[in-house]
Amino acid sequence: MLHISNITKSFGGVHALKDVSFSVGDREIVGVIGPNGSGKSTLINVVSGFYRPDGGDVTLDDVSLVAMAPAAIRRQGIGRTFQNLRLVEKMSVLDNTIAGYYLAQTGTRSLLWTWLSELLFLPSARKRKQEAKRVAREALSRVGLSEKSEMLAANLSYADQKRLELARVLTLPPRILILDEPTAGMSVEEADELIRTIVDLVKTSDNSMSLLLIEHRLDLVLDVSDRAVVMDGGAVINDDVPAVIAHDPEVRRIYVGGE
Amino acid sequence: MDYFLQQLVNGTGVGAQYALWCVGYGMVYQVLGQLHFAHGDTLVFAAFVGFTLIVLGMPFWIAMTLATVLAGLLAISVERVVYRPLISRNLVFMAFVAAMAAGFMLRAIVQFFWGVQPRNFDEGILPTGSWDVFGVRVGYLPMLNLVVAVAIVIAFEQFLRRSKHGQAIVAISEDRSTAELMGIQINRIIALIYGFSGVIGMIGLILYITNFRTLTIGLGFAITLKAFIAAIIGGIGSIRAALLGGILLGITESMVSAYMSSILLDATVFGLLIVFLLLMPNGLMGQKTQLKL
Amino acid sequence: MSQLTTDTSQQSKFRGLANRVPGAVAVIRRFSSALPALFILIGAAAPFLIDSPFRLQVLTLAFLNAAVVTALTISLGYGGLLNLSQGTYYGLGAYTTAILVTEHEWSFFTAVIAAAVFAGFGGYVLALASLRVRDDYFVLVSLGFTFAIAQLMANLPSITRGREGFFGIPKLSLFGLSFNDPIQAYFLCLGLFAFVYAITRRLAHGFLGRSLLVVNHDDVAARSMGMPPFKLRATSMVISSGLAGICGGFLVGTIQFISPNDFGFDASFTMTLYAIIGGLTSLAGVASTAFIFTLLLEEFRSLGSYTVGLVGLAVIIAVFIRGGVVADVVRKLLPSSRNRNRR
Amino acid sequence: MLSVENLTVGYGKAPVLNDVDLNVARGEILAVCGPNGAGKSTLLRALSGQLKPHQRSRIEFNGTSIVGKNPAYIVNQGIALCPEGRQVFPRMTTEDNLRIGAYTRTDRSAVDADIEDYLAQWPVIERRRDSSAGLLSGGEQQILVIGRALMSNPTLLLLDEPSLGLAPVLVDRVYEGLKKITQERELSVLLVEQNVVKAMELADRIAVLSHGTKSFEADVASVTSDEVGSHYFEHVGGE
Amino acid sequence: GDSKTADKAGDEVRILVSVPLSGDSAESGQDMLNGAKLAARYLNENGGVKEGPRKGQKFTVEGADDQLDTQAASTIASRFASDDKYYGLTGYLTSGQAQAAGVVLDKHGLGLVSSYSGASFLTDEADNIVLALAPVEAIPVAMIHYAATDLGAKTAGAISGDFSFLDSYHEGLNSGAKDSGVKIQSQETYAAGTSDFSTLLTRINRENPDVIMSGAFQSDAGKIVAQARKAGMNQPVIDYLGEGWGDSFFEAAGSAATKGDLYASDSGGVITEATSDSIAAWAGKAFEAEYGKSMPSAAAYTFESVLTFAAAIEAGASDRTDFLEYVPKISGEGFFGPIEFNDDLTPVSRPLFVSKFTGTTPQEKEVKAKYLMRSDGSVERQ
Ligand SMILES: Nc1ncnc2c1ncn2[C@@H]1O[C@H](COP(=O)(O)OP(=O)(O)OP(=O)(O)O)[C@@H](O)[C@H]1O
Ligand SMILES: Nc1ncnc2c1ncn2[C@@H]1O[C@H](COP(=O)(O)OP(=O)(O)OP(=O)(O)O)[C@@H](O)[C@H]1O
Ligand SMILES: [Mg+2]
Ligand SMILES: [Mg+2]
Secondary structure, eight states: OEEEEEEEEEETTEEEEEEEEEEEOTTOEEEEEOOTTSSHHHHHHHHTTSSOOSEEEEEETTEEOTTSOHHHHHHHTEEEOOSSOOOOTTSBHHHHHHHHHHHHHHTTSOHHHHHHHHHTTOHHHHHHHHHHHHHHHHHHHHHTOGGGTTSBGGGSOHHHHHHHHHHHHHSSOOSEEEEESTTTTOOHHHHHHHHHHHHHHHHHOSSOOEEEEEOSOHHHHHHHOSEEEEEETTEEEEEEOHHHHHTOHHHIIIIIOOO | OHHHHHHHHHHHHHHHHHHHHHHHHHHHHHHHOOOOTTHHHHHHHHHHHHHHHHHTTOOHHHHHHHHHHHHHHHHHHHIIIIIHHHHTTTOHHHHHHHHHHHHHHHHHHHHHHHOSSOEEOOSOSSOOOEEEETTEEEEHHHHHHHHHHHHHHHHHHHHHHHSTHHHHHHHHHHOHHHHHHTTOOHHHHHHHHHHHHHHHHHHHHHHHHHHHOEEOTTHHHHHHHHHHHHHHHHOTTOHHHHHHHHHHHHHHHHHHHHHSOSTTHHHHHHHHHHHHHHHSTTTTTOOOOOOOO | OTTTOOOOSHHHHHHHHHHHOHHHHHHHHHHHHHHHHHHHHHHHHHHHHOOOHHHHHHHHHHHHHHHHHHHHIIIIIISOOOOOOHHHHHHHHHHHHHHHHHHSOOOHHHHHHHHHHHHHHHHHHHHHHTTTOOHHHHHHHHHHHHHHHHHHHHHOHHHHOOTTOBOOOOOOEETTEETTSHHHHHHHHHHHHHHHHHHHHHHHHSHHHHHHHHHHHOHHHHHHTTOOHHHHHHHHHHHHHHHHHHHHHHHHHHHSOBOGGGGSHHHHHHHHHHHHHTTSSOHHHHHHHHHHHHHHHHHHHTTGGGHHHHHHHHHHHHHHHHTTHHHHHHHHHOGGGOOTTOO | OEEEEEEEEESSSSEEEEEEEEEEOTTOEEEEEOOTTSSHHHHHHHHTTSSOOOTTOEEEETTEEOTTOOHHHHHHHTEEEEOTTOOOOTTSBHHHHHHHHTTTOOOHHHHHHHHHHHHHHOHHHHTTTTSBGGGSOHHHHHHHHHHHHHTTOOSEEEEEOTTTTOOHHHHHHHHHHHHHHHHHHTOEEEEEOSOHHHHHHHOSEEEEEETTEEEEEEEGGGOOHHHHHTTTTTTTTOO | OOOOOTTTTOSEEEEEEEEOOSSTTHHHHHHHHHHHHHHHHHHHHTTSOOSSTTTTOEEEEEEEEOTTOHHHHHHHHHHHHHOTTEEEEEEOSSHHHHHHHHHHHHTTTOOEEESSOOOHHHHHHOSSEEESSOOTTHHHHHHHHHHHHTSOOSEEEEEEEOOTTHHHHHHHHHHHHHHHTOEEEEEEEEOTTOOOOHHHHHHHHHHOOSEEEEEOOHHHHHHHHHHHHHTTOOSOEEEESSGGGTHHHHHHHGGGGGSSOEEEEETTHHHHHOOTTSHHHHHHHHHHHHHSSOOOHHHHHHHHHHHHHHHHHHHTOOSGGGHHHHGGGOOEEETTEEEOBOTTSOBSEEEEEEEEEOSSSTTOEEEEEEEEEETTSOEEEO
């Protein structure tokens, strides 16, 4: 469903992406690995509309996304998290999450109508508010933050802040979920558990949902992915099932190193 | 043509005056990102003290030197007493309001001791004549302003470039807590900047006094406002920008009243500035902030 | 210390308390939302307790000011648009109303609606600038807007009757209450305040407020969540300025004379100051700051020329109290409750 | 060299760390592990002076107390913190970020040499030396902040999750580099790390923080990583 | 509840003066307040109220800072209205405040005296505002008449502050110019706080007018003259608002005051002209002794306003609610001569003097012409 074709992007002299192409199918989990600075984050910034590519195209169900604004792309169904945290630090954990739901969900109806119904105390507004709370709580419990829902986002430990980002995008599950290092700062066990939860969600969700996962924990990625894309120097150097990638000597050399 | 040149010179003179105020103000703004809204009032307060010293018989230049020192100290104390407690709590807007209020209080003190009458200085502190350059009148004092402003900017930029302070200041403006982790004594450096802003602003005010010979209470806020506008037009990022912003503002004002309407001066000048900002959203020399996610 | 500062905002203090005493939360919540209602109730009784027309007039204006400044919280506090033009919208509303009722003989009610629309449109125009410029640059645009409109009001005598002011406004009334009777005028302004407060509160605490906070804090995050920031920003401006326009209409009713001078930089600036002192996003804080400062100003006025300084002092005290500086100093001075963990 | 006793510190009223004792000897590497929210970063913030500990806490460094001192003072004493989450100065260039790390040093030419040295060692950031640090990729930034902390020539280095966001190759290389430097310079390291296995490869001793107290400490030679892991949740329900 | 008895009003005549005491116009406001205080002193030294039930009562004057703000003016007015210890309300540097106060007082059946603002709408729209001042339009008419007839000017350049009465001033300037056959080549305005006038002066100079009409307050006028002379503009300057302020003007003008001819047009010339036993002569001396500067016109008009209250009380308005009713019936000696009002509460006439400076102090001047300004805006040379 998501097709990335021939994307190139450079910043001044830095060629961050060179002719990148691959696709993500329904309910597929695609892992993206590659050395630091290989262009992984840049790629998802292009897909989510924050960067405009120099060339190439991104389509979701044959709708081209490259000219769309990030907000519109989110409403098309591509949800992402950030490698460097982007939380509203002065809001509570719960409020951060609710905002995620509100913002994503309102795209589907008119803003004006939303406000009006709220101003006029219409039952629909009330219902939506409760719904938002419920969904937010659910998302928080999914990532294991239920107990901290009243804390300010700024006061969370690093790993918990990463969890919160994830919860925020999960309030309204996107069709393509893109995660940039979701487990940074977590211990092996915690990371395992979190990734399994996400994978579960992807595999069991009612609507079809796919996952594009950027992660440096190689064993974990290879373990859960259906396919893994290896990037180096802005280009895709391999795109195959995990079993093959795991034994690719090139991948060992540039990425895993040692031994 | 002569008319145009004359007006250009006039505008540059006004702009050089703004620039000198703006360099001091802009320094705080450019390097610390703080709107120092007590700037003008601290200067005017110090100048009134200087005026009193003159009335008491002190020679002009000694009195004004003392006033300059006082301006620096006042600026440092405003930072210490008003800004720091609030900014360390991350209450930037509150700090801005409190600074305004500190300005109000200084103004009230001036009014209490010196009344609302403008104070006038004697003539002849500096020669006020002008050169005649191909029929265009170029005043000594506006040119002196310009030279001093440029000299200060160059000196300060050199100082920043050569000393470690330059880097430290940038670091502080980006992220205080991490800057502290580098071993930077942030409070000391901030005090330094405020002190400089007071001293440089005061130099500007002294030149103003030698030229126009009057001092009014209302001048303080006018200084702050012009400095603010000039700093924004210049763009956050360098002190040089403040200088350019000041001069550009002066020239724009002058050209608008020379060729358009003096009745709608503010409306026209601001209209132009807005258009300019919309075209150059980061000011004249401001850095475009790139987005990296 | 941006990373490390702990709960400085009201909200989280409140939550901290709530965490420890779970039962307290409901009580406090209910109480705090009932507070403004209580306030308005007391306000409604005021005219029967006060017999000085002066005090009544001051209270009337205090409610009017509180209303305009409360409206500002949406764009300034929640939307994060450093809006220095609230006084201008107040003025646009006032002039629209004045012109329509005086020269076109509209009813006050319809004129005020037109005022809201016109001022709201003005707000939209300024919001357009937010597409290009941010933060302090936006302040300058807003400042320019304020200066320019004030100067236009002064220099378009054929429309605004010029810089000496708009004279000859007829006696106005709304819903059968006449502005010409001090008590009825008082109730009109009190009602206006209640109206503005209710709307603002509803919007701020609901979807709009929450979304605006996100947009304000992190544009990128908001976009990644599916919300185009401009739409939200523009809405916040339109609401703030539209409500200010309505308040402007009421000003015309109340003092029956307006002049461009009243809607210049000083007016806008003061409003923004009140909103900041009040805590930007705390509606009750903002409204009460505007209210109390209007009263204070009138009290200080009898002290003649020291008004400015005393206001300055009051502002610093208010800021330090709200900013927690006072609390910290007290904590340091009282050895019993020494707490060295906070910086 | 560093000795910490009864360290009690937090953000509001309730402390996050309770009576933690720690010691780091000269040239020693102590790894501190623990689950999320255990207070590892809080510990480092307290040691670096960003947080003021409770009165009863003792922190001595080379025999002098550094409790309650400000971060700048502590850096001057020779303790450098590499904070968690890539806190680069985004608008400064890569090179300037390194240079500001050497702020407390006065030997300019030696600083320049050290910078060149470090850049030569890390081609990933060398090629971006004149670019704003904010534009670097996550891993590049991480390499940068580690280098920045090293630039002050500390005698004690506090590292908060240095492997965050690094590709496996780079993690290995960072650890190798650390090992080398500690040996060359007699540098002591307090390393907070989630990757227990990696941490144990480098460290001399390992401690586990769990729910704000130290629940375990041992020489790495005497334990396995699974044993360490088993101390992670010791205190659950205990409070 | 507004009904009161004479004894409740106390045993003195209290007058509230609403003027700006802070901000850019504070100096003018302070001068106005000082003028009113001086008038109270004058009346008290002469035994207070001379006739009627209030006989022997003394006058006190109290200032209130209206900050040139409409809202503030209206609350000051309602303070006045709700407190009947005050007998009179006066002051007002600009018309807006007077109008706003008038609206408030109207609800209570009270009136005020606007001492230094006189926009035409004050007379047209309000029937409870007494004007101490002749219409602003009249002043430039006289100025330009003098320029044309006595100085032989054919062209003029004008510069003035962006004050609230600017429109009226320009209106008078233009109609006066038309009547006198003078061409106004440029009309420049500057904003309060300007100190560098070089741009505007260059623009005026481009047309090289025969005479410069300056409508700038106090030291601004001095700066304009100084800068004009420095820029080589040696035309006669006829000033309105500048001289009256006296010392500020001269300090700011400095040595430029003696380069080229300077003319002032104001009512303060009364003092120069006055016979030594007149009120104006007394006030001029007393003001200088008390406040260390020559008496500005603005102070003269608040002085006159206080005298107007006194005269009204003596004419029978012992209660403040009767004040308006008695205004047209007043007769008495005022600052500018006899106090006389029309039925529409405007003064029958006000004098305007055009004087030429002969030295560098405010006192060294010679009256060159005297005009009478009527309340309908017409001007008559004496
Ligand atoms: N906005 C930008 N301007 C300039 N260079 C950029 C920008 N964004 C990324 N780069 C450069 O492009 C390259 C790819 O960066 P990217 O962030 O995509 O890497 P990455 O694969 O996500 O690495 P990591 O695993 O370390 O996060 C890097 O060398 C980076 O410095
Ligand atoms: N600024 C703060 N204000 C209040 N509480 C905080 C603050 N920072 C952290 N905390 C709380 O202190 C506890 C310890 O946090 P800390 O960041 O030290 O954990 P950590 O062990 O470093 O976790 P991680 O591995 O996730 O980084 C957490 O419960 C966290 O919520
Ligand atoms: Mg990345
Ligand atoms: Mg941590």
